[in-house]
Amino acid sequence: MQIIDSRTAKELILAGFWYVILSVFALTLALPLVWLLSTSLKTGGQTFLMPPKWIPEPFVWTNYSEAFKAVAFHEYFWNTIRIVIFATIGALLTASLAAFAFARLRFPFREQLFLLVLSTIMLPSIVTLIPTFIVFRTLGWIDTFLPLIVPLWFGGGAFNIFLFRQFFMTIPLELDEAARIDGAGNLRIYWGVILPLSKPVLATIAVFAFIHNWNDFFEPLIYLQSPENWTMAIGLRGFQGLYHTEWNLMMAASTAMIAPLLILFFFAQRYFVSGIQMSGLAGR
Amino acid sequence: MGVQGDPGAKVKKGRSLLWSEARDGYLFILPWILGFIIFTAGPMLASLYISFTRWEIVTPSVWVGGAQYVKLFNDDRFWLSLYNTSYYVFIGVPLHLFFALLAALAVNMNLRGIHFFRTAYYVPSLTPVVANSILWVWIFHPEWGLANAFLEWIGLEGLYWLQDPRLAKPALIVMSFWSIGGQMVILLAGLKGIPMELYEAAAIDGANWWSRFWRVTLPLLTPALFFNLIIAIIGAFQVFTQAYIMTEGGPNYSTLFYLLYLFRAAFENFRMGYASAMAWVLFIIVLTFTIVQFVLSDRWVFYEGDVRR
Numbered sequence: 001m002q003i004i005d006s007r008t009a010k011e012l013i014l015a016g017f018w019y020v021i022l023s024v025f026a027l028t029l030a031l032p033l034v035w036l037l038s039t040s041l042k043t044g045g046q047t048f049l050m051p052p053k054w055i056p057e058p059f060v061w062t063n064y065s066e067a068f069k070a071v072a073f074h075e076y077f078w079n080t081i082r083i084v085i086f087a088t089i090g091a092l093l094t095a096s097l098a099a100f101a102f103a104r105l106r107f108p109f110r111e112q113l114f115l116l117v118l119s120t121i122m123l124p125s126i127v128t129l130i131p132t133f134i135v136f137r138t139l140g141w142i143d144t145f146l147p148l149i150v151p152l153w154f155g156g157g158a159f160n161i162f163l164f165r166q167f168f169m170t171i172p173l174e175l176d177e178a179a180r181i182d183g184a185g186n187l188r189i190y191w192g193v194i195l196p197l198s199k200p201v202l203a204t205i206a207v208f209a210f211i212h213n214w215n216d217f218f219e220p221l222i223y224l225q226s227p228e229n230w231t232m233a234i235g236l237r238g239f240q241g242l243y244h245t246e247w248n249l250m251m252a253a254s255t256a257m258i259a260p261l262l263i264l265f266f267f268a269q270r271y272f273v274s275g276i277q278m279s280g281l282a283g284r
Numbered sequence: 285m286g287v288q289g290d291p292g293a294k295v296k297k298g299r300s301l302l303w304s305e306a307r308d309g310y311l312f313i314l315p316w317i318l319g320f321i322i323f324t325a326g327p328m329l330a331s332l333y334i335s336f337t338r339w340e341i342v343t344p345s346v347w348v349g350g351a352q353y354v355k356l357f358n359d360d361r362f363w364l365s366l367y368n369t370s371y372y373v374f375i376g377v378p379l380h381l382f383f384a385l386l387a388a389l390a391v392n393m394n395l396r397g398i399h400f401f402r403t404a405y406y407v408p409s410l411t412p413v414v415a416n417s418i419l420w421v422w423i424f425h426p427e428w429g430l431a432n433a434f435l436e437w438i439g440l441e442g443l444y445w446l447q448d449p450r451l452a453k454p455a456l457i458v459m460s461f462w463s464i465g466g467q468m469v470i471l472l473a474g475l476k477g478i479p480m481e482l483y484e485a486a487a488i489d490g491a492n493w494w495s496r497f498w499r500v501t502l503p504l505l506t507p508a509l510f511f512n513l514i515i516a517i518i519g520a521f522q523v524f525t526q527a528y529i530m531t532e533g534g535p536n537y538s539t540l541f542y543l544l545y546l547f548r549a550a551f552e553n554f555r556m557g558y559a560s561a562m563a564w565v566l567f568i569i570v571l572t573f574t575i576v577q578f579v580l581s582d583r584w585v586f587y588e589g590d591v592r593r
Binding site: 015018019021022023025026029030031032033035036094097098100101102105106107108110111113115116117118119120121122123124126127128130131132135151153154155156159161162163166167169170171172185186187190200201203204207208211215217233236251254257258261262265266269 | 309311313322328330387410411415508514543550566
């Protein structure tokens with residue numbers, strides 16, 4: 001009995017030690033968010049005080065209701081939701097499909113084509129900005145959601161293809177071979193064997209794509225012109241007045257904007273669990 | 285290591301290149317190929333063409349051949365911006381990756397409430413970049429900033445972080461550690477993909493924590509590490525926003541990064557030809573780096589599914 005007791009005591013101390021370390025880092029890393037929150041509750045005059053005040057005095061909760069009144073936030077919210085959902089689904093589907101080919105099928109020029117995929121994110125987008133705009137104008141897509149959604153249904157971007165590929169390559173090939181012997185085609189292997197084993201990376205990419213499109217500022221700014229088509233990220237500019245910026249309202253709106261992302265991330269984590277079950281292979 | 289007896293190897297030798305497999309391969313990447321042709325290839329080629337012209341956006345473009353490239357290589361500020369960027373890449377990226385790995389290992393622990401910590405560590409990646417940059421100008425403030433308050437608390441003297449040309453780049457690298465969340469999540473997904481059986485086998489062999497880490501965790505994490513390394517290098521070569529908002533390239537051009545200089549050429553001086561030439565030089569540099577790393581990766585990146593050639 002004595003031995004068990006001393007062991008649990010040791011474990012408890014160790015766990016406590018880890019909690020302290022983890023909490024110190026959590027507080028440090030969460031600093032930007034704490035500041036965002038605190039600014040969102042300040043009066044306009046307090047936002048740029050030096051030295052900065054971390055605890056607002058008084059707490060101005062009405063910043064939030066005022067922020068929602070100042071800009072058409074709910075409209076921006078629904079626009080953003082629509083863009084983000086369609087863009088994320090397209091990216092997940094087509095990027096995983098391409099990555100499956102790059103990771104598990106053999107075809108001529110595979111390595112060269114993969115390098116071409118990666119090369120698309122190596123050229124600074126500043127110089128392709130004007131030509132890309134001309135492409136979408138030619139297609140008649142300016143001031144619609146299409147430039148923000150459709151390209152993601154055509155490959156889903158180099159980042160996502162590469163990330164899927166890296167994870168697909170860690171799955172033992174014998175799974176494909178076994179399915180092939182059972183008569184499955186490549187599409188069946190992709191959908192029925194590889195994707196179910198890839199939940200952690202699917203969750204990761206879904207969250208990343210969602211957050212990226214949610215926060216994306218640059219592309220909506222260029223392609224969406226009428227205010228009724230704006231997303232939240234560009235709607236925030238509404239607080240940037242001609243003569244002064246209402247930082248406290250802007251931070252309130254920013255906080256409201258990232259709150260759903262926090263919740264999404266928190267719940268998406270349940271899929272960060274072991275994907276590959278090797279035990280079924282043990283007998284082979 | 286138990287996993288190296290790759291059962292796929294036998295099958296691999298027995299199968300020749302199949303026409304149907306190649307056809308499926310091309311079919312699966314067809315959406316990407318179409319997207320590349322429709323949305324990406326044209327603008328890329330257009331910018332390459334522009335790099336051989338003089339074009340001030342409002343005036344028609346004039347073909348000048350390689351003149352922009354010649355001008356570029358004789359421009360001291362171009363070389364300075366390349367040096368600043370290389371400093372940021374080669375010092376920042378390895379440190380960033382190291383801290384992301386530590387964080388991933390930490391939040392992979394089996395502790396109650398670990399979900400909460402994962403979320404907290406990811407939080408800075410959610411904060412809008414403009415808000416984040418403004419906050420960091422405060423943190424680095426010589427008089428009121430938290431960075432100096434911390435240094436003084438441990439008995440050191442405060443520093444002029446963003447005002448000292450020798451410190452501005454390190455300061456921006458320190459700031460970048462707050463955005464390890466993305467890399468951490470990718471490494472965490474990688475850690476979760478390591479089969480428990482391998483740890484159990486290692487434990488039976490009597491391996492301690494350290495040798496389990498070196499012999500199981502790290503080799504099986506190399507695909508995710510490799511991904512982070514490649515993406516981080518591509519991203520770090522294009523570092524822009526922090527310098528644009530926080531330092532405007534200063535002090536004394538010490539944070540004049542490549543993309544900031546390019547941006548100024550394009551949208552402040554309207555020299556699109558020059559900016560495009562800069563972009564293509566950067567493209568060649570990053571592409572070369574990436575190819576070298578893919579070649580070297582054969583030596584250290586370990587894929588359980590093996591690479592089929």
